[in-house]
Amino acid sequence: MKSGSNLEKVLTAGHFAFTGELGPPRGAHAEEVRKKAAYLKGQVDSVNITDNQTAVVRMASWAACLLLIQEGIEPNFQMVCRDRNRLAMQADILGAYALGIRNILCLSGDHCQFGDHPTAKGVFDIDSMQLIGMVKKMRDEGKFLSGAELDGVPKMFIGAAENPFAEPFEWRVHRLAKKVEAGVDFIQTQCIYNMPKFREFIRQANDMGLTEKAHILAGVTPMKSLGMARYMKTKVPGMDVPDDTIKRLQGVPKDKQGEEGIKIALEQIAEFKEMKGVAGVHLMAIEWEHRVPEIAERAGMLPRPQVG
Amino acid sequence: MIVAKRKPFDEIMELLKDHKKVLVVGCGTCVAVCLTGGEKEVAVLAAELDMGRKLANNPVEIGSITLERQCDREYLEKLDGMADQYDALISMACGVGIQFLAERFPNKPVLPAVDTCGLAVNQDVGWYEERCRSCGHCLLGLTGGICPVTMCAKGLYNGPCGGTNKGSCEISMDQPCAWHMIHERLKAQGRLSAIRQIKPAEDWLDTKPRTLIQPGYKKPEKAKA
Numbered sequence: 384m385k386s387g388s389n390l391e392k393v394l395t396a397g398h399f400a401f402t403g404e405l406g407p408p409r410g411a412h413a414e415e416v417r418k419k420a421a422y423l424k425g426q427v428d429s430v431n432i433t434d435n436q437t438a439v440v441r442m443a444s445w446a447a448c449l450l451l452i453q454e455g456i457e458p459n460f461q462m463v464c465r466d467r468n469r470l471a472m473q474a475d476i477l478g479a480y481a482l483g484i485r486n487i488l489c490l491s492g493d494h495c496q497f498g499d500h501p502t503a504k505g506v507f508d509i510d511s512m513q514l515i516g517m518v519k520k521m522r523d524e525g526k527f528l529s530g531a532e533l534d535g536v537p538k539m540f541i542g543a544a545e546n547p548f549a550e551p552f553e554w555r556v557h558r559l560a561k562k563v564e565a566g567v568d569f570i571q572t573q574c575i576y577n578m579p580k581f582r583e584f585i586r587q588a589n590d591m592g593l594t595e596k597a598h599i600l601a602g603v604t605p606m607k608s609l610g611m612a613r614y615m616k617t618k619v620p621g622m623d624v625p626d627d628t629i630k631r632l633q634g635v636p637k638d639k640q641g642e643e644g645i646k647i648a649l650e651q652i653a654e655f656k657e658m659k660g661v662a663g664v665h666l667m668a669i670e671w672e673h674r675v676p677e678i679a680e681r682a683g684m685l686p687r688p689q690v691g
Numbered sequence: 692m693i694v695a696k697r698k699p700f701d702e703i704m705e706l707l708k709d710h711k712k713v714l715v716v717g718c719g720t721c722v723a724v725c726l727t728g729g730e731k732e733v734a735v736l737a738a739e740l741d742m743g744r745k746l747a748n749n750p751v752e753i754g755s756i757t758l759e760r761q762c763d764r765e766y767l768e769k770l771d772g773m774a775d776q777y778d779a780l781i782s783m784a785c786g787v788g789i790q791f792l793a794e795r796f797p798n799k800p801v802l803p804a805v806d807t808c809g810l811a812v813n814q815d816v817g818w819y820e821e822r823c824r825s826c827g828h829c830l831l832g833l834t835g836g837i838c839p840v841t842m843c844a845k846g847l848y849n850g851p852c853g854g855t856n857k858g859s860c861e862i863s864m865d866q867p868c869a870w871h872m873i874h875e876r877l878k879a880q881g882r883l884s885a886i887r888q889i890k891p892a893e894d895w896l897d898t899k900p901r902t903l904i905q906p907g908y909k910k911p912e913k914a915k916a
Contacts, residue, residue: 465845469892491852494844496862505845512849513892528892546853551874554851561849561889573853620854620861 385522385568386540388485389457390429392690393663394569394598399656400663401684402459402571402600403427403675405451407442416442416450422672424456426679428687429486431571431665434461438498445479452483459542460484463492468508469517469528476518480537488542488571489514512565515543519566541566546573547584548623556587563596570597571665574604574615575651577623585660594660601655604667605678606644609633645678652682692721693785694819695728695805697736703781704743706802710751710779713740715804716770716792717757718784725819728783728805730757736783736804761788767795774799827896833885835876842869848890 384391393400403423408415423430430451434444448458460479462472476487491511495503509517509528517528518541525536543562547555559570575581581601588594606612609632616624628647635643648666655661664682668675679685697703707713715737723729737755744751754777758766761784770792774780779800782789786807793801809821824841830848831838840846844862850870854861860868877883904910 491845491847491854493854494862496844507845507847508895509892510845510847510849511852512889516889517892544853546855549851549853549855550857551871551878554874557883557887558849558851561887565889620856620859 386485386538388429388540389690390459390486391540391568393428393688396688396690398663398688398690399684400429400598400600401427401679401682401687402429402431402663402665403672404431404433404665404667404669405447405672406433406436406670407444407447409439409441411442413450416447417454419672420451420454420456422675424454425687426675426685427666428663429457429459431459431461431488431667434463434490434492435466435498436493438465438493438495438500438503440499445475445482445484448479448484449482457486458484459486459488461488461490462514463490464507464510464514465492465495465505468506472509472514473517473521473527476521476537476539477533477535480539481535485538486540486542487518488544489518489567490544511543512561515541515562515565515567523566540568542569542571543567544573545570546621547575547581548573548577549621552580552584555584556591556593559588559593560591563593567597569600569662571600572602573621574602574667576615576628577625578651578654580623582658585658589660594662598662599660600663600665601651601658601661602665602667603648603651603655604669605648605671605674606632606640607671608637608640608644612644645674645681648678649682652684692724692811692813693787693807694725694809694811694821695722695785695807697727697732697783697805698803700739700743703736703740703804704747707740707751707779707781708749710800712752712776712778713754714770714774714777714780715740715753715755716761716780716782716784717755718761718782718788719757720760720762722784722788722805723757724813725811726817728785733757733783736781761785761792764791764795767792770795825897826893827901828893830890833890834873835880835882835885837869837873837876839869839873842867842872848893849886 405419432444432447444461448460451458489511495505518539520526521537522539525533545559612629612632615622632640652664655664715733717728717733733755737753741753760766774796781802781804782792783804789803810823811819811821814820826840843850844860851868855868855871858871860866
């Protein structure tokens with residue numbers, strides 16, 4: 384075991400993993416985190432805690448991770464390269480590990496322009512590829528990025544995101560290969576709607592042997608409404624929402640669109656379970672945490688495996 | 692070249708409001724080429740200041756001169772003896788020129804009339820685009836002659852990020868994705884292997900003032916400087 388995290392145990396034992404996501408609040412209320420977390424408890428193997436998602440200031444990811452640990456839920460600490468330099472990142476990794484965090488997801492981070500402080504200076508001292516390598520160096524070599532020895536090593540299970548759809552499509556699998564080479568243990572993909580394209584991406588990853596070197600979790604976000612689908616299609620960079628998805632939601636009355644979105648997600652999950660090279664699903668139910676138990680149940684994901 | 696744009700007139704007026712005799716100092720090199728701080732723009736600013744201060748009931752005496760370059764002692768020398776006749780100097784050179792002018796006349800307020808905005812190409816008359824951040828460690832050899840430090844909004848060394856958007860950057864459809872361009876150019880050249888390797892964390896060189904001394908040269912003695 385590299386980290387001994389629950390997520391690592393589930394994946395290593397060959398179970399089909401199921402992870403969730405929680406966005407910390409825009410304020411100091413711990414209750415907000417606990418409330419959302421309660422819906423996720425027992426439903427997923429690990430819960431990603433976003434790090435100032437969409438460049439909007441929120442409660443620190445590591446702090447919300449600790450609240451989850453208090454609630455008996457395993458967190459996955461998301462860390463973006465936008466807000467900290469290599470000193471602050473390494474310091475947070477050490478602190479996070481010391482307080483019980485065992486999973487980390489290494490991300491570039493959305494540009495500040497999207498957020499609530501659009502004129503802030505993005506740091507990007509290192510990029511997500513280099514962050515993966517830095518955490519691996521700390522864990523496997525017991526050294527800081529500078530090469531100095533660590534006194535106490537953070538045994539993290541190292542993850543990263545990958546967008547299987549963004550152009551140039553042919554480069555995506557090579558970028559995945561770079562992340563694998565940098566040292567990721569698992570990948571959580573961008574929300575998938577274009578299934579043919581994702582099948583092709585996974586086929587390429589299988590052919591290159593990448594799915595044997597890292598666990599790929601397929602990203603799923605159920606559409607809550609036609610409006611959300613249209614927004615995702617036109618306004619969210621790097622998102623690939625096919626016309627079929629839009630048409631399917633258009634075909635049902637407005638009050639049934641959420642249910643239709645869940646049905647689409649369930650069909651996707653059923654296919655992912657059978658798809659060679661896919662080791663699990665990462666469910667990003669954005670501001671829909673309370674629907675996770677129902678989705679988990681209907682997707683046949685329960686009960687979650689207990690791996691000792 | 693270095694490009695700059697003129698500060699808003701109100702900001703220049705505010706900077707100068709307590710000075711009664713001001714010398715506008717242009718620069719005949721980069722900022723002249725980008726139509727910001729050469730002889731013509733010096734004349735325009737001088738005329739605007741003259742009129743603006745009259746209208747504000749706070750008249751000012753304006754002198755003007757455009758040097759060949761403000762980043763060179765040889766040309767700054769022309770102001771010796773002249774600068775003393777003014778309360779303040781307002782420079783239309785880039786940040787480098789403004790500072791060298793201020794260094795030459797340390798007892799005079801030297802004020803900026805422009806904002807320096809980068810190292811840019813001349814796309815067309817009046818149209819300039821930044822291309823270099825002078826990081827000090829050029830990786831254009833690996834990236835098909837396209838600088839990700841400058842042209843990627845996140846300055847990524849191992850892009851593109853997940854926000855790359857059909858050839859555009861996530862920040863705007865008008866901003867090309869640097870890493871998309873890098874990929875396309877290297878692919879056309881059959882050189883994609885150049886970016887398959889992980890580029891390790893950069894040892895930043897631009898975090899402190901840099902000095903360049905060419906081989907065979909040395910700093911002059913302090914006393915002579």
